[in-house]
Amino acid sequence: MMTGFGNMRTVLVMLIAVFALMACQKQVVSEENSQLNPAEIIGKTWLWQGSYLATGDQVIPENPEEFQITLDENGQFGIRADCNTGGGPVTIEDNKFVFGMYRLTRAYCGDQSLDTSFRNHLEQVARWHLMKGDLMLQLGDQAGFMLFSAKTD
Secondary structure: OOOOHHHHHHHHHHHHHHHHHHHHHHHOHHHHHHHOOHHHOOOOEEEEEEEEEOOOOEEOOOOHHHEEEEEOOOOEEEEEEOOEEEEEEEEEEOOEEEEOOOEEOOOOOOOOOOHHHHHHHHOOEEEEEEEOOEEEEEEHHHOEEEEEEEOOO
């Protein structure tokens, strides 16, 4: 979990910037599409840093390594949701981003696990953006976003 005033301040600034971006999104769609390059996110493993919802709620994993997505060149993704793994199809066109029906093991990861929140948020993803090298997956109906950072070896 996040602790300290500095971390909260960073999250607050990021939330304000993202909500401003979401509010302006309809006005800049044509510009935005020309700047997005799916090749920048494919072939990488992305670690979930958290979900920031329009309600003000935040879901932040203690260990981002336990919540990953990997995007491949063949339109498939791999997923690790705590103690469960799986994968399926993904569509990435312009700024649209949609996870298709996927298979996933269904082990019980414990009462404190965020696996259900992670999966529920992934199923709501509608668009993507890169922000300072981080992958931002915007939830549909401007419900918020998921933030991922690239895994470094």
